[in-house]
Amino acid sequence: MTATHAQPYTQRVRRRTKAGAVRDVVALVLLPVPLLVALPFAFAGGSGGTRRWFGGRAENVRADAQAAKDAAAAAFYELDTAQRDLRISIETITAVDSSPKGRKAVEDFAALGRRIDEVSHTYITAVDAHDLDRDDLEASTAARARAELTSAKDELVRVKGELDRYAQALGPLLDTAETQLARLAPAVERARQALLAASNALDAVRASGLRADDLAARLAALAPELTKLNQGAGRHGVPETLHRADRVVRDAEAVRTEAERLPERAAEIDRRLVSLRTRAQALTTRAGKVEPILSELRRRFTVACWQDLQGVPAQTASTVRQAEERIKEAAKARDEQRWPDAVSLLSTVRALLNSTDEAVSAAGDRLQRLNAVSKDPQQEIERTRFAIRDAQRLAMAGRNTPDPRHARPLDDSVARLDRAVAGLEGRHPDYWHFLTETEAVRRTVARVVSDIREERGGGS
Structure with missing residues (x-):
């Protein structure tokens, strides 16, 4: 039911009611005093000048018609109010739910709207067709008006029942939509706060002398997402806005966490550089003992017992050199604050030193085990x-x-x-x-x- 249907009727009803009341009051005020005195007698009955519809069955029919009109007006108002309230619910669902169920709910509401327009038109036509305030209103006309208005009221009540059943079935969809809408404002605010926290953490890191260029670039990439959040769900839709807000929170918190850990990360890289340099030097010292071990293995045991260890000294020297070169590259990356490169290079150094340590240890372990088994197998x-x-x-x-x-x-x-x-x-x-x-x-x-x-x- 549209506003254009309801408003003219409401205005007409109010205009007619007020106009009728004013005419009655004005007529009573302008009558001469003798007529005012005689007026009750005219209403009481008698001959000459008394209207035909006063008293008896005709007056009862007029009253019944007026009662039917009032009942129809009440039913019309209830239906109009219910439709308006339900339209808000439909708009809520439309903003959130684009699923097949959501689309069907909108289509069903549109179909109900057409039925409501039909019965509303029938009601308004019945009201416009009969002026129950006419002085010369016939009893038959009043009876016909009552029948038409009663029928219109019954149709309004029936369609109101359909609307109520539809509203009840709409409950789960509406609850879900309202839940998402209730999440919208807090989700957007969380995204804004997460971006602010990330920005503050980045500023603090830069104030300590660390550039954090990669984190700054990641934070800058979130700016367009913030713009879309500020444009609102009306433009981008509630589900997409919720997803965007969650994504911004996740990415911004990652930037903030990494920014807060960056000083500790830099210190850890410094510690690893020192540790790996020391380990490489120690391996160089240990590698110098491999050749004497091999000499003893050659002297005391068969070729099969030591042949696979022949390349350990040369392999160790080569691997240690590679490790030392990577340590220098990692130190340079640390100075340039290329943190991912520094971490990757240090991981390579550790792998090289691990393999070298195993090779150096293998020679000593071999000699120890062979000595033990040769004495007591x-x-x-x-x-x-x-x-x-x-x-x-x-x-x-x-x-x-x-x-x-x-x-x-x-x-x-x-x-x-x-x-x-x-x-x-x-x-x-x-x-x-x-x-x-x-x-x-x-x-x-x-x-x-x-x-x-x-x-x-x-x-x-």
Whole structure:
């Protein structure tokens, strides 16, 4: 129902009511005193000048028609008010919900609007067709007016019922839309505050002498997003504005966090530079001991025991040089405040030194293990046999015969250990081969034990 439908009727009703009241008052005031005295007698009945509709059935019909008109006006007002209130709800849903359900709700409201326009037109036509204030109003005309106004009222009430049912079904959609609208202002404000906090953190970092150019660029990139937030949801829509606000909060907080951590990050890079320089120097010193270790390995053990270590001294020297070059590059990046580059270079240095440390340690560990096994291989043998026997007991637990999947690799491990022990009987035993074989046997046994426990654990 549009305002153009309701307003003319309301104005007409008010105009007619007020005009009728004024005419009655003016007529009474202008009458001569004798007529005023005689007026009650004229209303009481009698002959001559008395209007036909006063008294009796005709007057009752006029009153009924007026009552029907008042009832229809009330129904019209209730329907108009409900439609206006519901239009606000629809506008709320339209601003937030573009889903198929939201679109259908709008379409249904439009269809109801057309029905409301139809019944409102019928009502207004009935009101305009009958002037119940006419002095010469016929009883039949009043009866017809009552019937038409009653019918119009019934239609208004029926459509009002449809509108109420529609409004009730609209509840979940409206609740969701109102929830999103309620989130809108706080979300936009959080975004503004997050940007302000990031800007303040960046200013504080710069005041300490750190440029933080990358963080400044990331913060500047959020400026267009703030502009769109300030333009409001009316232009960009509520869902998109909420998503934009959340995104701005997330990105601005990331900038703020990194800005606040930047002094600590710079100090950490400085500490790592010092630590890695010291470590590189220590590795250079340790690398000098590799050659004497290799000389002893060559003198006391077969070629197979040390051949794979021949390249360790040259490899160590080369790797340490690379690490020292990367340390210089990292220091330069630190001075230029290229923080990501500095961190990346230091990670490369650490990887280089780790590999060098392993190679240097391998030579010393090799000599130590070969010395131990050459003096007493029985300890290594017993250690490996104990592992096999322990796995065999586990494989037989609760069974009369072991599972072939477990028994076969354990039997193969026994045979492999026996062959490794037999290899020590020569004049120049390959102790390194013996050690690698026993280690391989223990790894195989450990896998079998793990499989058994996993199967039994899963079945329990």
